[in-house]
Amino acid sequence: MATRLRPSNKRCAVIGGSGFLGRHLVEKLLDRSYSVSVFDIRQSYELPGVTFHQGDLCDKQALLPALKDVSLVFHCASPAPASDDRGLFHKVNIQGTRTVIQACMEAGVQKLVLTSSASVVFEGTDIKNGREDLPYAKKPIDYYTETKIEQEKLVLEACDKEKGFLTVAIRPHGIFGPRDPQLVPILVDMARRGKMKFIIGDGTNLVDFTFVENVVHGHILAAERLRSDSPICGKPYHITNDEPIRFWDFMSEVLVGLGYAAPRYHLPYALVYGLAMLLWLLALILRPLVAFKPTFTPMRVALAGTHHYYSCERAKQDMGYKPVVSLKEGITRTVESYPHLRQGA
């Protein structure tokens, strides 16, 4: 029996849909009666009603079948920030995003929602209640951020009402939640290796951590409000929990929740950042001989030791955004979702 086609505005594709954010987004879209196709370089799950297309987003011929009869595309694919692979970041986040835009236009896609990052304006100095009109980082701390800046520019510049191709960029910050592959697992690995005894700096720096369901909510709000008469066309939007928290309090809550000790002793921020820079340089010089990845990268130290939280006022104003899960509930649900990461597990 022919599958009943949903109205075109309910047919979407999620590029990067096998990932942490992507899968949560796919699940919520299905709940909201979208028909969903996933395009990803790997298939990490099966879901009734989801059509999987496996391929590299840098390959337009591989991408096009996933965009057939689709009016809305979410682009939330990126190499993992921890890969620190400059060439891969450029290939996927810059060249690959050009390919995504071309493929969307060829396939007649009407809306493209990009998952950008609040870190596109972060240069390692304090940002308190930062608004979207802050300038892009002139000296991004890492290659990942460098390419996320270019990626966001490409997508927002591609917004063209005359051609009926509308784009918007969502800037989450510090996404956490069940199935997160990089925040909690890396934190626990560091704790298990005895590297979480120290607080970097005085421990008072406030930051945003955003529960994944709030990020999904922000993406779908943007997609459903993206119309030619909407103020959001071609603009970036911060999506956070709107509850800045001390970075080290968040770390401690997660660690203690999983049965590990909270960091106790303070180390001067400048000392740790200087050591991280030296280690990064050493790793770069020795790369042809030996591959090692310092745990405390300059970006991680900067994130751990400075204020970086962002205003969601524009998203509240233009999209009616407000978080659907509180930080406290998000932390509880996240800790409960990782029994295998508990101390002694």
Ligand SMILES: NC(=O)c1ccc[n+]([C@@H]2O[C@H](COP(=O)([O-])OP(=O)(O)OC[C@H]3O[C@@H](n4cnc5c(N)ncnc54)[C@H](O)[C@@H]3O)[C@@H](O)[C@H]2O)c1
């Ligand atoms: N996790 C965070 O804290 C955070 C915060 C802000 C923004 N973001 C952004 O959110 C998006 C999703 O991040 P995530 O945490 O879910 O990461 P993730 O690594 O879990 O998911 C990324 C997905 O992209 C896919 N992918 C990578 N390269 C690809 C390619 N060449 N072709 C096709 N698919 C490819 C991966 O297979 C993976 O499934 C990314 O764009 C990231 O920059 C993440």
Ligand SMILES: CC(C)=CCC[C@@H](C)[C@H]1CC[C@H]2C3=C(CC[C@]12C)[C@@]1(C)CC[C@H](O)[C@@H](C(=O)O)[C@@H]1CC3
């Ligand atoms: C230094 C320390 C105590 C590390 C343990 C936790 C970190 C692994 C973790 C804390 C903040 C996280 C973070 C990201 C990656 C993992 C952390 C460094 C991002 C850099 C991932 C990519 C996003 O685009 C960034 C964003 O702007 O949201 C994240 C910022 C926070």
